[in-house]
Amino acid sequence: MKGFLKRYRFFLLTILITGALFIINGAIGIRALTVTAYSFKEMLVVLPPIFILLGLLDVWVPRELMVRYMGEDSKMKGIILAFLLGSAAAGPLYGAFPVAAVLMKKGAKFSNILIFIGAWSTTKIPMFLFEVSSLGAKFAVTRLLVDIPGIIIIAYLVCAIIPKEEVEKIYKNIEIM
Amino acid sequence: MNTYILYGITIALLIISFVKDKKKTKMALKKSWKAFENIMPQILGVIMLVGILLAILNPEVISKIIGKESGIFGVIIASIVGSITLIPGFVAFPTAAMLVENGAGYMQIGAFISALMMVGIITMPVEMKYFGKRLTLLRNAFAFLFTFIVAFIIGKVVG
Incomplete structure (x- = not known):
């Protein structure tokens, strides 16, 4: 109780x-x-499909694969994949965090996680189409073009400021969740 | 529409997974449930909080404070309001269009929409559970500052 x-x-x-x-x-x-x-x-x-998908991801995607595509040495490939994963998502921002947690468990690099969250929050494809129809293409495209570099810059800034030990702590915390 | 695709993909993958390996699929579902159950208390709180805030800050109130003549002050207010509210996109965009029709400036709307999506004060309890206090505050602070850049550029290009 x-x-x-x-x-x-x-x-x-x-x-x-x-x-x-x-x-x-x-x-x-x-x-x-x-x-x-x-x-x-x-x-x-x-939420149910999102959580089922992350369960399947957790069980089926081997760690090596995630490390190769989104890990420390994934470079451009990792950034693009993080963007695509986040942009293809559906659902509110709080759905992004548990998915991010599974990606981290599997060895995705921290900056890519931040990009994934940024993309989930702003550059979702269905939302973009909706934005075009409500506020016009000029507004939506301008926002998208500013947001893409913005998300990457914020991700790298946060990574640069947060000490390594803290990132390790976050990874450990997610491991036991 | 989007939800149907999500369900379609999930069900298809679940079936493939089940055919390939029953035990692994069971394990996956167990993990799904555990992750869901783990974050449930925070999500329920967030959902209640969204209700409380949107009841107080309805579109009429918002449109009053971010009018066309509101200038930089309006941009700041728009960013703050966008940061503390959480409106689903398919409600937010028509609302924003309505606000523009009623005289809100594009710059203010740019700030509002950006903050709405990137800054999540209400979702902080969920974010902190995964990433801790410091990182959550830092990410949201940067996102908040970024909304001004977006607003400025949108104001130049569109407004």
């Missing part, structure tokens, strides 16, 4: 806040629940 409370304390806190919203303003409370119901549905639809 105590473990449950500790694990779910953040969730329980948000339930309390939603409850408080209801007391302060019923309409806002209902709106909050409507949005939550919508996101919850999205989660139920999108």
Whole structure:
């Protein structure tokens, strides 16, 4: 029970806040629940296949293959693959982290992981098409052209600043998750 | 549409995996479940938080603060609002188009959309669980600063 409370304390806190919203303003409370119901549905639809895919990835893709294509010496190949994997993804950003964890377990380089997350967050192909239709091609293409180098620069900057030991710690932490 | 493709691929791969090796497939599903169960508490919290924030910061409120004349101040506000909200793309883009129609500037919208996608204050609990506090803060801080570059260039090219 105590473990449950500790694990779910953040969730329980948000339930309390939603409850408080209801007391302060019923309409806002209902709106909050409507949005939550919508996101919850999205989660139920999108997350199961993502997690099944990452389970399959974990079991079937040998470490050597991942190291060769996304590891320390993967260079351009790794960057492109990280972009493609992230851009082909579906689902909200929080779906990217567990996938990133499996890639790391298999020996993907840290900068490639950051590129993968960046791509997942911004350069998703279906989203791009949607952006073109809503805000126009000029807007969407400009953003894409700025975002691609931006994602790579941010990945390398973060890698340069974070000490090696910390990266190793993150890899170890993911290993035991 | 996209979801169907995702399901199609997943089911096809699952069948191939099962035909090739039942035991390995079982192991894969076990790993899937473990990974899912592991991150569940954070994701549930994030989803509730999204509801709370979007209930308070609805499109009408957002469009008021990032109007055309809002300038740099509007860009900053747009980045902050984009950073703390989490709106699915297929809601965000039509919303952004609507905001532009109502007089929001392209520069502000560029900042808003970029922050929305790259900076995830609400998803930080999930990100920290995997990458720790420092890396999460650093990545989001850089992404936040980057939204200004995107906004500036979009303002030059489009606006």
